[in-house]
Structures are given as structure tokens and as C-alpha cells.
Amino acid sequence: xxxxxxxxxxxxxxxxxxxxxxxxxxxxxxxxxxxxxxxxxxxxxxxxxxxxxxxxxxxxxxxxxxxxxxxxxxxxxxxxxxxxxxxxxxxxxxxxxxxxxxxxxxxxxxxxxxxxxxxxxxxxxxxxxxxxxxxxxxxxxxxxxxxxxxxxxxxxxxxxxxxxxxxxxxxxxxxxxxxxxxxxxxxxxxxxxxxxxxxxxxxxxxxxxxxxxxxxxxxxxxxxxxxxxxxxxxxxxxxxxxxxxxxxxxxxxxxxxxxxxxxxxxxxxxxxxxxxxxxxxxxxxxxxxxxxxxxxxxxxxxxxxxxxxxxxxxxxxxxx
Amino acid sequence: xxxxxxxxxxxxxxxxxxxxxxxxxxxxxxxxxxxxxxxxxxxxxxxxxxxxxxxxxxxxxxxxxxxxxxxxxxxxxxxxxxxxxxxxxxxxxxxxxxxxxxxxxxxxxxxxxxxxxxxxxxxxxxxxxxxxxxxxxxxxxxxxxxxxxxxxxxxxxxxxxxxxxxxxxxxxxxxxxxxxxxxxxxxxxxxxxxxxxxxxxxxxxxxxxxxxxxxxxxxxxxxxxxxxxxxxxxxxxxxxxxxxxxxxxxxxxxxxxxxxxxxxxxxxxxxxxxxxxxxxxxxxxxxxxxxxxxxxxxxxxxxxxxxxxxxxxxxxxxxxxxxxxxxxxxxxxxxxxxxxxxxxxxxxxxxxxxxxxxxxxxxxxxxxxxxxxxxxxxxxxxxxxxxxxxxxxxxxxxxxxxxxxxxxxxxxxxxxxxxxxxxxxxxxxxxxxxxxxxxxxxxxxxxxxxxxxxxxxxxxxxxxxxxxxxxxxxxxxxxxxxxxxxxxxxxxxxxxxxxxxxxxxxxxxxxxxxxxxxxxxxxx
Numbered sequence: 001x002x003x004x005x006x007x008x009x010x011x012x013x014x015x016x017x018x019x020x021x022x023x024x025x026x027x028x029x030x031x032x033x034x035x036x037x038x039x040x041x042x043x044x045x046x047x048x049x050x051x052x053x054x055x056x057x058x059x060x061x062x063x064x065x066x067x068x069x070x071x072x073x074x075x076x077x078x079x080x081x082x083x084x085x086x087x088x089x090x091x092x093x094x095x096x097x098x099x100x101x102x103x104x105x106x107x108x109x110x111x112x113x114x115x116x117x118x119x120x121x122x123x124x125x126x127x128x129x130x131x132x133x134x135x136x137x138x139x140x141x142x143x144x145x146x147x148x149x150x151x152x153x154x155x156x157x158x159x160x161x162x163x164x165x166x167x168x169x170x171x172x173x174x175x176x177x178x179x180x181x182x183x184x185x186x187x188x189x190x191x192x193x194x195x196x197x198x199x200x201x202x203x204x205x206x207x208x209x210x211x212x213x214x215x216x217x218x219x220x221x222x223x224x225x226x227x228x229x230x231x232x233x234x235x236x237x238x239x240x241x242x243x244x245x246x247x248x249x250x251x252x253x254x255x256x257x258x259x260x261x262x263x264x265x266x267x268x269x270x271x272x273x274x275x276x277x278x279x280x281x282x283x284x285x286x287x288x289x290x291x292x293x294x295x296x297x298x299x300x301x302x303x304x305x306x307x308x309x310x311x312x313x314x315x316x317x318x319x320x
Numbered sequence: 321x322x323x324x325x326x327x328x329x330x331x332x333x334x335x336x337x338x339x340x341x342x343x344x345x346x347x348x349x350x351x352x353x354x355x356x357x358x359x360x361x362x363x364x365x366x367x368x369x370x371x372x373x374x375x376x377x378x379x380x381x382x383x384x385x386x387x388x389x390x391x392x393x394x395x396x397x398x399x400x401x402x403x404x405x406x407x408x409x410x411x412x413x414x415x416x417x418x419x420x421x422x423x424x425x426x427x428x429x430x431x432x433x434x435x436x437x438x439x440x441x442x443x444x445x446x447x448x449x450x451x452x453x454x455x456x457x458x459x460x461x462x463x464x465x466x467x468x469x470x471x472x473x474x475x476x477x478x479x480x481x482x483x484x485x486x487x488x489x490x491x492x493x494x495x496x497x498x499x500x501x502x503x504x505x506x507x508x509x510x511x512x513x514x515x516x517x518x519x520x521x522x523x524x525x526x527x528x529x530x531x532x533x534x535x536x537x538x539x540x541x542x543x544x545x546x547x548x549x550x551x552x553x554x555x556x557x558x559x560x561x562x563x564x565x566x567x568x569x570x571x572x573x574x575x576x577x578x579x580x581x582x583x584x585x586x587x588x589x590x591x592x593x594x595x596x597x598x599x600x601x602x603x604x605x606x607x608x609x610x611x612x613x614x615x616x617x618x619x620x621x622x623x624x625x626x627x628x629x630x631x632x633x634x635x636x637x638x639x640x641x642x643x644x645x646x647x648x649x650x651x652x653x654x655x656x657x658x659x660x661x662x663x664x665x666x667x668x669x670x671x672x673x674x675x676x677x678x679x680x681x682x683x684x685x686x687x688x689x690x691x692x693x694x695x696x697x698x699x700x701x702x703x704x705x706x707x708x709x710x711x712x713x714x715x716x717x718x719x720x721x722x723x724x725x726x727x728x729x730x731x732x733x734x735x736x737x738x739x740x741x742x743x744x745x746x747x748x749x750x751x752x753x754x755x756x757x758x759x760x761x762x763x764x765x766x767x768x769x770x771x772x773x774x775x776x777x778x779x780x781x782x783x784x785x786x787x788x789x790x791x792x793x794x795x796x797x798x799x800x801x802x803x804x805x806x807x808x809x810x811x812x813x814x815x816x817x818x819x820x821x822x823x824x825x826x827x828x829x830x831x832x833x834x835x836x837x838x839x840x841x842x843x844x
Binding site for chain 2: 133154242
């Protein structure tokens with residue numbers, strides 16, 4: 001434990017023929033992504049108020065919350081609610097109100113609910129109010145899409161610049177497939193889709209890119225080293241060589257995020273679950289999607305007109 | 321690769337020490353007030369407080385500009401005896417439409433209006449475009465550049481007024497910033513119920529003193545005579561006929577304080593005018609003794625007392641069935657000045673301190689648990705080299721804290737999640753290095769050569785993989801808002817510090833260990 005490693009995640013010198021399963025990988029991924037796109041339209045995402053607009057109030061009472069009283073108080077003030085539900089524990093309640101017709105109406109509605117609850121239930125505390133007007137919510141949504149789109153473009157440009165276009169296209173196509181699956185996961189689990197989820201998806205994007213770049217980096221290196229090896233074997237070799245790292249890093253990031261999902265509290269655990277899903281997807285897609293795409297795109301080109309090589313590293317030259 | 325000059329080694333350790341020093345203020349109280357004691361700020365979601373996003377009503381800004389222009393047009397046409405059929409503002413098209421009674425006077429009218437155009441914008445661009453489409457019809461269209469400049473001015477001025485009003489309420493450390501073209505973000509730490517502040521900010525508080533038209537009576541369904549409007553009374557309903565002409569404007573006030581009337585004991589607001597206001601107030605009251613004078617606030621009449629004697633001292637008193645709170649609020653509004661346009665709250669996020677404390681606890685537990693799990697993992701799978709990585713992880717945390725303190729960055733709940741993720745990502749660099757060294761050793765390289773090559777090769781991978789992640793999080797920072805920004809900040813900082821610790825510190829540790837032990841085989 002203190003000097004010698006106790007164990008290896010994968011044995012050294014593995015020789016899995018990952019590329020034999022390339023079509024299976026692509027087909028499974030295509031099916032999952034298609035299903036996700038369908039889920040995105042029906043039933044669709046459970047949009048949080050960041051994107052749908054409206055009001056959410058988190059109310060905490062002493063002891064278990066009295067739902068009937070809360071509903072009665074709301075009805076008395078003529079505030080139509082979209083749901084009063086338990087949130088986290090018994091004493092916490094989430095009240096949702098729809099988007100108000102005018103921006104000023106939002107303020108009035110919040111004030112009414114506050115007054116009604118404080119009047120009718122003693123010891124009740126409003127611990128959180130989120131009110132998002134319609135104009136802001138559509139803007140937040142647009143900005144989220146911008147962030148996603150521009151991130152993808154920058155990753156495309158960066159990998160193109162550092163590698164070859166086949167690598168860049170392979171990575172970005174895979175990333176798009178990853179993101180659609182994450183959205184499918186969100187639609188399936190009904191985890192609320194809000195601003196924090198945009199952050200989660202972008203983090204998955206970042207993590208997944210990181211993972212792909214490590215495999216690609218090894219492919220690039222091996223392309224220089226083994227001039228005559230068929231691309232298919234070369235990609236298999238590269239994946240096998242980086243397998244311990246791939247599994248190790250996924251495991252640490254997964255383990256680091258797990259406590260967040262378990263103890264992070266209601267507001268952040270959704271984020272953590274999406275992250276965990278993304279780590280699994282991102283890791284497997286490096287092997288089963290990004291690499292096969294590279295093989296399909298590069299089978300002729302990458303082998304024939306050998307990659308533009310920077311000055312060979314001194315280490316590489318001394319290879320037997 | 322594995323050789324470090326004394327200077328370089330000292331520099332690396334120096335950075336780590338400096339990081340420790342800079343991050344200290346987060347756990348220790350400031351020993352003396354003169355010391356720069358920068359700490360990480362807690363976001364409103366952790367500290368509790370209220371976030372308000374307010375929008376300046378740009379339509380009102382345009383409308384006001386057009387109304388001002390209408391007056392100017394009237395005055396420009398009067399001397400030349402040019403009469404018109406219609407003269408109306410069309411705010412939707414940012415323009416004024418003018419139809420002359422005598423189309424042959426079009427050129428004369430154009431000439432009379434020409435001086436209205438001002439060229440004070442950028443590149444001396446005209447602030448409006450005066451055009452005629454057919455004889456007798458003239459349009460004055462405000463240029464987009466001028467409108468933008470005006471809008472920017474209105475937002476700037478609103479921020480100033482909002483700041484003054486909030487300062488009056490005694491909120492500690494409010495942050496008021498501009499967002500986009502027409503929005504203002506107001507952050508109020510520690511405020512659980514922002515209603516009072518929303519009320520204060522929801523009024524433009526434009527106060528005017530105008531004469532009451534006693535000949536007209538405000539009966540429903542009757543059109544007010546020209547130059548007169550029917551305004552509602554603040555108290556008790558009913559309307560009152562008030563002249564449109566503003567005799568004294570609230571902008572001329574220099575001070576306003578809530579107080580009680582010595583005789584009746586009721587709450588009043590005492591005010592003082594500047595010299596211009598005093599003079600005009602004296603003139604008006606002198607000429608209109610016995611008539612009623614209305615105090616109008618945001619198109620509502622607060623009070624309309626009869627002028628008993630000329631008021632020449634430049635100060636006065638408004639009474640209008642105030643309570644202590646409402647008198648005080650009005651005094652605050654008058655002191656702070658009027659907003660150039662109405663503000664509406666388009667987004668509100670309020671978090672109670674209780675919930676914030678819960679989030680801090682949950683975040684801290686997750687952080688600790690994640691940290692321990694990662695440390696155990698690295699020790700188990702990488703042995704000694706895993707402990708090197710773990711030491712770097714601790715230093716990485718300290719450096720992150722230090723950088724965030726220096727930048728006075730805001731730590732939010734998603735930000736805490738970001739730190740946790742960075743922990744995972746930070747050991748990735750070490751895993752890459754360790755795996756590479758192991759691989760090189762298994763290829764038959766002696767220890768030193770394996771270390772050399774391991775670090776060298778791992779470096780390009782670490783750089784490429786982190787650069788891509790870095791880019792996507794910078795995007796998140798640019799387009800994200802609120803808590804999400806906090807997330808992007810921690811991750812970007814974390815990537816930067818983890819590259820330093822993995823590349824510099826790990827290498828230094830390994831090199832020193834190698835020199836001290838000279839192992840025949842690396843325990844990787």
C-alpha cells in the first residue's frame with residue numbers, strides 16, 4: 001500500500017480486439033442515441049424553471065408539512081399552483097407556480113404566496129424563491145445552447161489543429177452522440193433540466209474529450225512508430241496500451257462524484273447522477289465509438305500519406 | 321527532465337508555500353486591519369441572500385425622448401407660423417409623425433426643424449433623421465446609435481440610483497452590476513425577504529409639483545381640457561385635475577427627511593430645494609396664494625394642499641397620511657433621485673441562510689468523502705507513486721483556494737461540485753505519468769531513463785487533453801450565469817493548478833526521491 005501498488009485495474013499486455021466490435025459499438029450507440037432523441041420529443045425534458053419560466057418556492061415547516069393547509073392557503077389567495085410536492089424530507093415542500101402573464105405579475109404572485117403561508121401556518125419558513133420571467137428563461141436556454149455549440153466547435157478546431165481532421169471529426173461526432181445520450185438519460189429519469197444540468201452536460205463534454213484525446217494521442221504516437229502496421233491493429237494496440245489509464249481515470253472521477261450523488265443534497269445530486277452516467281458513456285464511447293469512426297475515416301488516408309510528422313522525438317528515434 | 325537546479329526547485333516549493341500563505345485568510349481571522357486579507361466569497365446559494373435581475377424599460381426611455389422631442393418640434397414651428405394637422409409620437413417606430421396643414425410649407429418646416437438634430441454621438445452621427453416622403457408629411461426618426469447611447473445612459477443612471485436607494489436600506493455589501501444592454505443585477509447577501517427592496521426599486525419616484533386646475537372637474541367619461549390631465553389621488557380614490565405643466569421638478573430637491581409635524585403629530589416628509597428649485601417654488605407660491613398645489617409622484621397625487629402663503633425659504637413639508645415606514649420610504653426615494661425609466665424584476669432567486677448552511681454541509685461532506693476515496697484509490701493502485709499524487713492533490717487544493725482567494729472568486733454549490741470533479745481530473749495527470757513510466761520500464765529501460773521518458777511522453781498527452789477541457793469550460797464561463805459561472809471558474813482554475821502540480825511538483829518529488837533512494841526498479 002505504501003510502496004508497491006497492490007493491484008492493477010487491468011493486466012498489462014492485454015490484447016483485446018476492440019475493432020472487431022466496431023460495428024456492434026456503432027449500432028448500439030446509434031440505437032441508444034436515436035432512442036434518446038425520441039425521448040427528447042416524447043415525453044421530453046422535465047424543464048426546470050430556469051428554462052420554462054415560472055416560480056418555485058421551497059417552504060420548510062416545523063415538523064411534517066401539512067399539505068392540505070398549504071393548498072388551502074393558496075386557494076384562498078387565488079394563486080393557482082402547478083403542484084405542491086414533498087422535497088427531500090417530510091418538512092420541506094416545493095410549491096410551483098406557472099409563468100405569470102406579466103413580469104410584474106411574478107412579483108405579485110410571490111408576495112401573495114409568502115403572505116398567505118406566513119398568515120395561515122405558524123413557524124413556516126420560505127427558504128428559497130426562484131422566479132424566472134418568460135423573457136429571461138428563453139434567453140438562458142439560448143445561452144446554454146450557445147455554450148454547447150461553441151464548445152463543440154472549439155474542440156473540433158483544437159483537435160484538428162493538434163491532430164488531423166479525421167481525429168477531430170471522430171471526436172466531435174462521438175461527443176454529439178454522448179450528449180444526446182445524456183439528454184435521453186435526463187428525459188428518462190425525469191431529473192429536472194436546469195442551468196446546472198447545462199453545466200453537467202458541458203462537463204461530460206469536457207471529460208469525454210479528455211478521454212478521447214488520450215487514446216488519440218497514443219494512436220498518433222503509434223502511427224509514427226509503427227509505419228507498416230494496419231490502422232485497425234494500430235488502434236487496437238493503442239487502446240490496449242492506454243486501457244489502464246482509461247479505467248483508472250474513469251474510476252477516480254466516478255468515485256469522486258459518487259459522494260456528491262449520495263450526500264450532495266436534493267439540489268446537486270441530480271447533477272452528480274448525470275455526471276456519473278456521463279463518465280460511463282464518455283469512457284466507453286472513446287473505445288467503441290471514437291476509435292471505430294477514426295478507423296472508418298482514416299483507413300485509407302492515415303496510412304497512405306503518413307501523418308505530417310513534427311521533428312521525431314529523440315525517444316522515438318532510439319526505438320528498436 | 322529529471323534534473324532540477326536549486327533555483328528551480330526553490331521556485332516550485334516557493335509557489336506551493338505562497339499558495340499556502342495566500343489561502344490562509346480563509347481559515348484564519350485577519351490579525352490586523354491593514355493586512356490584505358482576501359478570501360473566497362461564498363455565493364448567495366451558500367450564504368443565503370437575494371439575487372434580483374431587473375430590466376430597464378427601454379420603451380419608456382424611448383417614449384420619454386419622443387415626448388421631449390414633441391415639445392421641441394412645437395416650439396420650433398411656432399415662430400415661423402407653421403401650423404400642423406397632426407403631430408404624434410409613434411414609439412413603436414422610434415419616430416414622430418408631423419402632417420402640415422399647408423403642404424407648400426414643407427421646406428420651411430424642414431428648415432425650422434433642422435437645428436433640432438444634434439451630432440453628439442460617436443463619429444458625429446446625427447441623433448435623428450428628418451425626412452419627408454410626400455409634401456406635407458415629415459417624419460423625425462431617432463437613429464439607432466442615438467437610441468443605444470441613450471439606453472446605455474439610462475442603465476448607467478439607473479444603476480447609480482439603485483445603488484443609492486439600496487445603500488439607504490442598510491444592506492451590507494450589496495453588489496449592483498450591469499448585465500447586457502438593458503439589465504441590472506442586484507445581489508443582496510443576507511436578505512431573506514426582498515419585498516421591501518423590490519418595492520423601493522419598483523418606483524421610478526419621479527416627483528413633480530404642479531398647479532391644480534380648479535376650473536375642470538375630474539368626472540369619469542369627460543375629456544380633460546388641453547394641458548390638463550386627471551390623476552388619481554394616492555389616498556381615498558377619486559381623481560383630480562392637474563395641469564400638465566411641471567412647475568418644480570423633484571430633480572431640484574437636495575434633501576428629504578421623514579419627520580413628524582409639531583402640531584398634529586402626523587408623519588410628514590420635510591424637503592429642501594436647491595437654489596433653482598427654491599426660486600421657482602417661491603415664484604409659483606407667491607403668484608398662486610389661495611390656489612391648490614399638487615404634489616405628484618409617479619402619476620399619483622400624494623397631496624394637493626391650498627397655498628396659504630408664499631414659501632420662500634426653499635424648504636417645505638409633504639403631508640399625506642403617511643405612516644412612519646411610508647414617510648421614510650418616500651424620503652429615501654426622494655433623496656436617491658428618480659429612475660430614468662421603470663425597472664421590472666425579471667428574475668428573482670432568494671435563498672434562506674438555513675438552506676445555504678445545509679448546502680455547505682452537504683458540499684463539505686461530499687468533498688471530504690470524494691477526497692478520501694480518491695486518496696485511497698491512488699494509494700491502492702499506485703503505491704508510492706500514488707502517494708506522490710496524493711500529496712500533489714493536497715497542494716492542488718491549496719493552490720486552488722489560493723487562486724480563488726486572489727481573484728476573490730465566488731464559491732457556489734455547483735462550484736463545490738467543480739472542485740470535486742477537479743480532484744478526479746487532477747489525479748488523471750498523475751495516472752498518465754505513472755502508467756507511462758511503468759510502460760517505459762517494462763520496455764526494459766533503466767529507472768532513470770524510464771522516468772525521463774515517462775514524464776516527457778505523458779506531458780504532451782496531459783497538455784492536449786487538458787487544453788480541450790479548458791476551452792469548453794471557458795465557454796461555460798462566458799455564456800453561463802450565476803452559479804454555473806462559479807462552476808466554470810473552479811474547474812478552469814483547477815485545470816491550471818493541476819497541470820502545475822502534476823508537471824512540476826510530482827516531477828520534483830520523484831526526482832528527489834530517486835536521488836535519495838537510487839532504486840534498481842521503480843515501484844510502479
